[in-house]
Amino acid sequence: MEVVIVADDLTGALDSAVAFADQGLKVLCALGPSHLETALAMDADVVAVSTGSREIEQETAVKRVRQVRDIVSDSKHGETARLFKKVDSRLKGHVAAETEALRSPDQPILVCPAIPKLGRFVENGMLCGAGVVTPRSVADIAKVPLSACPDANSQEDIAKALEAFPEGGLLVGAAGLAESLAARSIKPDSTLRDIRPQSPALFAIGSRDPVTLAQLDNFAPLPAPNGSVPDPTPFSDDVQVIQMTSGETEISSQEAGDQFAKGIANWIATIRPASFLASGGESAAAICARLDIGILEILGEVLPGLPMSKSLNGQRDLFIITKSGGFGTPDTLVNLAAKLVKR
Known part of the structure; x- marks a missing residue:
């Protein structure tokens, strides 16, 4: 190593x-x-x-x-x-x-x-x-x-x-x-991989950073007020976006984040998408924990700043893409959706 x-x-x-x-x-x-x-x-x-x-x-x-x-x-x-x-x-x-x-x-x-x-x-x-x-x-x-x-x-x-x-x-x-x-760490026998995420894909937007919010303009996200995610339904398109939003009452960010992670994990376990995007580091970690995922193999970047990994335990063989809340251009998520290939 x-x-x-x-x-x-x-x-x-x-x-x-x-x-x-x-x-x-x-x-x-x-x-x-x-x-x-x-x-x-x-x-x-x-x-x-x-x-x-x-x-x-x-x-x-x-x-x-x-x-x-x-x-x-x-x-x-x-x-x-x-x-x-x-x-x-x-x-x-x-x-x-x-x-x-x-x-x-x-x-x-x-x-x-x-x-x-x-x-x-x-x-x-x-x-x-x-x-x-x-x-x-x-x-x-x-x-x-x-x-x-x-x-x-x-x-x-x-x-x-x-x-x-x-x-x-x-x-x-x-x-x-x-x-x-x-x-400086390249191996003589190393080979580059073709990183292509598969559809259907679930985009879970836990970040409220303005950079991420601007990236949702071309989507119709399913709202999750205070992290309360609706019950899973079959995908009608290659991408389903679920966004944590403010609710009618104010709750702590910790409580909202826990509810959001629980709801997204339920979607993944029920619908079993091929790929999953988590925007926001705390959201990604909490969702993986709910799915008993403890080790990922990092495959490479789908787009600059968007690493893709594969789960090796818990819910195995799920492709996971992560994005920090403050990263990317307005067309980042559109470009990611365009790279999806049919499973």
Whole structure:
């Protein structure tokens, strides 16, 4: 095994790990620390794990990361696998605390959250660009020296920083850094796959981000007020879109999310679509948990920023596409629907 990616949410784990799958490597994702030991024993080239810790208390987040570190250390890959700490490209979450929990004493560290192809850069040590309203100091947030935070205005900048970095150091970053690391990990016998999702497909829109809402203009979503999903009905088209909406009464986002995950999981278990899109990392993780899915094989990108995986346990052989709420152009979902092929 070459790399173990430790991410604080599911979409982050998949967004970073897909770069390796796109190079033809076998890549798995454990949907929590409890599934990591099994994933590590499945002879993959790369394993990602989601700790689901971005929105929880810092003390609990640190405990989960330390648990992951110990599981990797005790596995047969403990001395050979390189650790990659995936962080949010806008530096949300417990960046410094989780990084410190994974880092060995005096271990060299490189922190680069830039994703140049999405217009997100590091300039003079400050994270800036698309989606970053006010530039943020990478060193201050990660609590590392400024020298550990290279500027990155292009993918070539990231590649150069990685080339100059010691092999035994801890890498901390987002999809841009993962892409450069993956480019150095190509196997001579690796083969690229043709990633084509099948229909019928269920699009579950749990995100309320304006970017995602704009992508629904060409669809007629079935509303799920406060996450209350209607009973399953047979598909009348290749795509069925179900969207979580506001209800007549106000409930907590946690309660709405739980109801939405339960309802979508019921649709999948009853109708058994070939493919399933989840928009929003928490929605994707919760729905998979309801279906007893704990390990995914990441196949590659359907579209830029939309990784596709296949479930390996629970409801097996379901093609799962994930999209972060704030990602994509207005025609992203239309383009995805156009790529579907008949099962």
